Amino acid sequence: WPFYAPLIFQINRLKKEKDAVILAHNYQTPQIYHGVADFVGDSLQLAIEATRVDQSVIVQCGVHFMAETSKLLNPQKTVLIPDSRAGCSLAESITADDVKAMREMYPGVPVVTYVNTSAAVKAVTDVCCTSSNALDIVNRVEGDTVIMIPDQYLAQNTAKKTGKKVITWAGACEVHETFTADDIAELRHAYPTAKIIAHPECPPEVIDAVDFAGSTAAMIDWVKTEKPARVVMVTECSMSDNVASETTGVDFLRGCNICPHMKRINLENVLWSLHTGTEEVTVPEEIIAPARLAVERMIEMSR
Ligand code: CIZ
Numbered sequence: 001w002p003f004y005a006p007l008i009f010q011i012n013r014l015k016k017e018k019d020a021v022i023l024a025h026n027y028q029t030p031q032i033y034h035g036v037a038d039f040v041g042d043s044l045q046l047a048i049e050a051t052r053v054d055q056s057v058i059v060q061c062g063v064h065f066m067a068e069t070s071k072l073l074n075p076q077k078t079v080l081i082p083d084s085r086a087g088c089s090l091a092e093s094i095t096a097d098d099v100k101a102m103r104e105m106y107p108g109v110p111v112v113t114y115v116n117t118s119a120a121v122k123a124v125t126d127v128c129c130t131s132s133n134a135l136d137i138v139n140r141v142e143g144d145t146v147i148m149i150p151d152q153y154l155a156q157n158t159a160k161k162t163g164k165k166v167i168t169w170a171g172a173c174e175v176h177e178t179f180t181a182d183d184i185a186e187l188r189h190a191y192p193t194a195k196i197i198a199h200p201e202c203p204p205e206v207i208d209a210v211d212f213a214g215s216t217a218a219m220i221d222w223v224k225t226e227k228p229a230r231v232v233m234v235t236e237c238s239m240s241d242n243v244a245s246e247t248t249g250v251d252f253l254r255g256c257n258i259c260p261h262m263k264r265i266n267l268e269n270v271l272w273s274l275h276t277g278t279e280e281v282t283v284p285e286e287i288i289a290p291a292r293l294a295v296e297r298m299i300e301m302s303r
C-alpha cells in the first residue's frame with residue numbers, strides 16, 4: 001500500500017482534471033478496485049453503470065469487450081482501456097461469421113449471446129445476457145429452442161434449469177474451465193468445514209459438487225448474507241481479495257485461478273492512460289446500433 005499510494009493519489013487527481021470516470025470489474029486487483037475505481041461490479045452492473053455516466057471520458061479497468069460495451073452505450077464519449085491487449089478466451093472463441101452460419105443452420109431460433117463477446121458478434125445476435133441474468137433471458141425469449149453462445153458451460157448449466165432446448169457453442173473461459181470435480185473433492189478434504197461456491201462458467205460437474213453456484217454478483221451477495229465461517233470462492237482470485245476487505249468474520253481460503261487478461265490492467269497503465277488519452281476503444285459505425293440494441297434489450301429484460 002505505501003508503494004501504491006502515490007500512484008493512487010495521482011490517478012484520482014488526474015481523473016477529476018480529465019473529467020474521467022473509472023469503471024472496474026470485480027476481477028481487478030484491490031489497489032484498482034478499492035484505490036481508484038468510481039464504480040465496481042460484474043459485467044451487468046458495469047454495463048448498467050455505463051448508461052448513467054456524466055463524465056466525458058470512461059476508463060475501463062477490465063477486458064476489451066467490456067470497454068466495447070461502454071462505447072456502445074456511450075458512442076459520443078471517449079472510452080479508454082489501459083492495455084488493449086486485455087482480451088478474453090470467450091470473446092476470441094467466436095466471430096460474427098460463425099454466428100451467421102449458426103443462424104442459417106437453425107433458422108428462426110433466437111440467439112442469446114453472453115456479453116463476453118466482441119461488439120461485432122453482439123451486432124448479429126438478438127439479445128445479450130450475463131451470468132446474472134442468463135436463465136431469465138433464456139426463459140423470456142420466444143420459442144422452446146435457443147442458441148446460447150459462446151460459453152458451453154454457462155449454456156449447459158443454464159440448460160439444466162430451463163425447460164428449453166439449448167444449442168451451444170464450444171467456447172470456454174480459460175479461468176473457470178480448468179476446475180474439476182476432483183479439485184472440489186480435494187478442497188473438501190483439505191477444508192472440511194468450509195463452504196465452496198463457484199461461478200457457472202465452470203463445468204457442470206463442478207457446479208454439481210459445490211454448495212452454491214452463481215454469477216459474480218450473486219457469489220458476493222451470498223458470502224455477505226450467509227457469512228460462512230470459512231469459504232472457498234472457485235473463480236478468479238481477486239474476488240476473494242476484494243470481498244474479504246468488505247466482510248468481517250469470514251475466512252477466505254484459496255481455490256482460485258488468475259485471469260491474465262484482467263491482470264494486464266495495473267495502476268501504472270491506468271495513470272498512463274489518463275495522461276495520454278490512450279488506448280481509445282472504437283467500434284465501427286455500422287456495428288454500434290445493432291450491438292447496442294442487443295445490450296439494451298438485455299438491460300430492459302433484466303429489470
Ligand atoms: O462479470 C461477469 O459476469 C463475469 C463473470 C466476467 C468474466 O469476465 O468472467
Ligand code: SF4
Binds near residue numbers: 088090173236260
Ligand atoms: Fe474472459 Fe474468463 Fe478472463 Fe473473464 S475471467 S475475461 S471470461 S478469460
